Amino acid sequence: MENEVLIVGAGPTGLALAIGLEKQGVPFRIIEQNDGPGRTSRAMVVHARTLEFYRQFGLAHRLTEAGIVEDAVHIYKDRLEVGRIPLGEMGGGITPYPYLLSLAQDVHESILVEYLESRGIRVEWQTELISFEEKEDHIEAVIQYHSGTSRSRYAYVCGCDGAHSTVRHQLDLDFPGGTYSQMFFVADAENTQPFKGMSAGFRGSEFNLALNIRTTGTVRLIGIIPPRLIDPKPPQEFSPLIPHVESVLPIKVGEVNWYSPYRVHHRVADKFRKGRAFILGDAAHIHSPAGGQGMNTGIGDAFNLSWKLACAIKGRMDPAILDTYETERIAFARKLVATTDRIFKEAVNRKRFRNIMMPYIFPRVVQSYKVRRILFKIISQTRIRYPDSELSAGRSGGIRGGDRLPWLPIEEGDNFEPLTSVDWQLHVYGHPAKNIRRLSDRSGLPLHYTRWTRDMRKKGIKRNAAFLVRPDGHVGVAATTANIRPIEEYVERFNLKMR
Numbered sequence: 001m002e003n004e005v006l007i008v009g010a011g012p013t014g015l016a017l018a019i020g021l022e023k024q025g026v027p028f029r030i031i032e033q034n035d036g037p038g039r040t041s042r043a044m045v046v047h048a049r050t051l052e053f054y055r056q057f058g059l060a061h062r063l064t065e066a067g068i069v070e071d072a073v074h075i076y077k078d079r080l081e082v083g084r085i086p087l088g089e090m091g092g093g094i095t096p097y098p099y100l101l102s103l104a105q106d107v108h109e110s111i112l113v114e115y116l117e118s119r120g121i122r123v124e125w126q127t128e129l130i131s132f133e134e135k136e137d138h139i140e141a142v143i144q145y146h147s148g149t150s151r152s153r154y155a156y157v158c159g160c161d162g163a164h165s166t167v168r169h170q171l172d173l174d175f176p177g178g179t180y181s182q183m184f185f186v187a188d189a190e191n192t193q194p195f196k197g198m199s200a201g202f203r204g205s206e207f208n209l210a211l212n213i214r215t216t217g218t219v220r221l222i223g224i225i226p227p228r229l230i231d232p233k234p235p236q237e238f239s240p241l242i243p244h245v246e247s248v249l250p251i252k253v254g255e256v257n258w259y260s261p262y263r264v265h266h267r268v269a270d271k272f273r274k275g276r277a278f279i280l281g282d283a284a285h286i287h288s289p290a291g292g293q294g295m296n297t298g299i300g301d302a303f304n305l306s307w308k309l310a311c312a313i314k315g316r317m318d319p320a321i322l323d324t325y326e327t328e329r330i331a332f333a334r335k336l337v338a339t340t341d342r343i344f345k346e347a348v349n350r351k352r353f354r355n356i357m358m359p360y361i362f363p364r365v366v367q368s369y370k371v372r373r374i375l376f377k378i379i380s381q382t383r384i385r386y387p388d389s390e391l392s393a394g395r396s397g398g399i400r401g402g403d404r405l406p407w408l409p410i411e412e413g414d415n416f417e418p419l420t421s422v423d424w425q426l427h428v429y430g431h432p433a434k435n436i437r438r439l440s441d442r443s444g445l446p447l448h449y450t451r452w453t454r455d456m457r458k459k460g461i462k463r464n465a466a467f468l469v470r471p472d473g474h475v476g477v478a479a480t481t482a483n484i485r486p487i488e489e490y491v492e493r494f495n496l497k498m499r
Contacts, residue, residue: 003313004028006141006154008167010123011038012105013281013298014160015112019057020306022119023422024471025499026313029154030116031127031143033161037113042105044213044220045292048097049381049404052473053303056419060097062111067103068212075363076201079250083363090376095407096414098376100198102211102220105295129166132157134275155313157277158305160298163265165283171274177267177337180288183225185261187238190254191219201249208248218257221245222289225261234261264288266341268333272326278305285333288340296381297336301329307422307471316497321391328386386474391494394486396467396478398460403475405467406459410450418448422471423499426487429456430464433481443491444498 005021007014010032021028046063054060071088074081091098113123130149132141139154159167168175198211208223225234226244235241238259245253268285272278281298305325311317365371377383385403386392392402399406405427408415418425426440428449440447445468452463468477468487479486490496 003155005309005313006129006139006152006157007031007160008129008157009160009162009165009281009283010034010109010113010125011160011162011281011298012043012108012112012295013302014158015109015116015123016053016299016302017158017160017280017306018116018121019059019112020303020422021309022116022121023057024307024310024314026306026310029124030121031124031129033126033128035126037109038106043108043292043295044102044104044211045296046101046103046108047292047296047380048091048095048099049384050296050299051097051101052095052382052407052416053299055096055416056303056422056473057115058420059111059115062115063103063108064097064101066107066111067101069099070102070198070211071099072197074196074199076199076249078203079201079248081196081250085363086372087376090372091380093407094373094376095380095382096416097380100292100379102198102213104213129157129161132167132170132277134277139276155276156309159277159279159283160281160302162282163267163286165279167277168269168279168283171271171277171279173274173279174270175267176270177265177286180264180266182264183230183234183261184264184289185221185223185225185234185238185241185259187221187241187256187259188213189219189221189238189256189259190217191251192217192254193250193252195219195251199249203248206244206248208245210249210251219251221253223248236261266337268330268337272301272330272333273322278325280305284329285337287337293336293340293381297333300332300381300384301325303472304329310471314499316499317494321494324389324391328389328391331388332384391470391476392474393476393490394478396465396480397457397462399465399467399475399478401475401478403478405469405473405475406461408450408456408459408461415448415450416473418446419469419473421446424471424476424496425469427467427469428464428481429461430481433464436466436481436484436487439484439488439491443496445491 005028007017007030018030051060073085075083088098126146128144130142130144132139139157142151159165201208210219210221213220229240238256242253265286272284280301287294308321312319312322387400387402389402394401425446430452432449464481466479466481467475470476477487477490
């Protein structure tokens with residue numbers, strides 16, 4: 001089918017893209033060279049912004065029920081707790097999900113696969129993209145099955161196929177960056193001592209991270225393998241590392257379920273799009289583990305691209321809208337990699353950072369309300385905005401085009417509930433004047449209005465603010481009911497049509 005999208009890769013990014021396309025009625029095919037979903041925990045942290053996206057598809061509650069809420073980070077120095085960072089307090093009022101969710105990646109993926117299967121869509125396992133070629137109005141791809149190969153046509157191909165992406169290699173895109181010299185370890189193990197939850201431990205030149213996994217009696221452990229244990233090669237079992245871990249954090253390691261030594265890379269592709277082909281997630285950017293941002297960024301890529309593909313394929317907007325996927329997401333990926341790289345280098349190279357800054361100074365700094373709010377927004381990815389995007393226009397009060405729509409609890413629940421349509425819509429905070437009602441009637445844009453209160457001023461929303469909201473919950477145009485011409489011009493400029 002020449003209006004069908006080919007998704008290559010069925011990790012969280014590919015599955016999220018499939019869910020976004022399914023919601024909007026776009027035909028697609030999702031293939032994966034492995035024989036089934038992942039069987040190990042891998043990426044563990046699901047951030048608030050990702051849960052907000054999943055809520056739009058009716059999935060957030062399934063993840064939160066399956067995961068463990070981590071609403072604080074405990075800081076340890078030589079096994080003694082010296083500080084606590086209250087994530088729940090930091091994120092209160094910013095999002096309906098003011099915490100980090102600990103959820104094993106294999107469980108995460110299984111929830112997404114089950115969702116697709118409930119809608120009659122199956123991932124094609126043991127199916128591999130061999131090559132593709134772009135023609136004038138389609139992509140022609142060669143796909144290999146266990147029984148042979150086939151050649152098919154697609155409107156677009158989306159590479160969600162990881163750090164060694166076939167799609168990226170086929171496009172001959174540069175993937176600049178580097179590899180850290182330190183050797184990391186990751187392990188899932190039973191813990192036979194009481195454990196408060198997500199923890200960061202420091203001792204001399206060493207530090208470890210730990211968080212609950214699957215049950216409160218099992219922990220995920222992450223850290224740097226001490227140089228003395230690497231010569232001539234990293235340990236192939238976790239047992240030599242147990243005394244090291246237990247000297248840093250107040251845990252007692254029992255049975256080890258999974259262990260892997262690995263190198264950490266930091267790279268961002270020089271382009272995220274070439275013609276009718278796109279790359280997302282680890283195919284486009286890989287990060288240090290600082291902040292657990294990698295998987296969440298890939299899922300953000302998927303939801304950003306899915307609604308744009310839907311608008312282009314269904315003729316609801318000019319296909320030029322697809323250019324904004326790269327401009328919006330590559331800028332964020334570059335900034336994120338630079339930030340996590342800087343934090344990572346500080347953590348592993350500077351003794352002052354490990355022995356003084358993190359255990360003693362940082363927990364005091366976050367006692368500041370303003371610092372806590374900023375920090376939570378950065379970690380949770382609720383601060384992501386696209387002010388320089390071609391799709392962003394106008395300003396009203398403290399809100400600019402490209403900002404994430406601020407979350408507001410209201411009498412009827414909250415202002416995020418209408419976003420479950422995953423479509424363009426108008427939001428008014430105040431009185432819906434006749435002009436914006438007429439625009440809604442004329443354009444077909446659903447109009448949602450909420451009585452303005454003084455509390456909204458704290459979120460930057462002025463009385464009678466009018467927003468044209470994108471399908472991903474970002475503000476396309478920020479205006480007022482007194483002057484909705486910027487919204488009208490936007491609808492005309494992009495030839496925006498409703499479903």
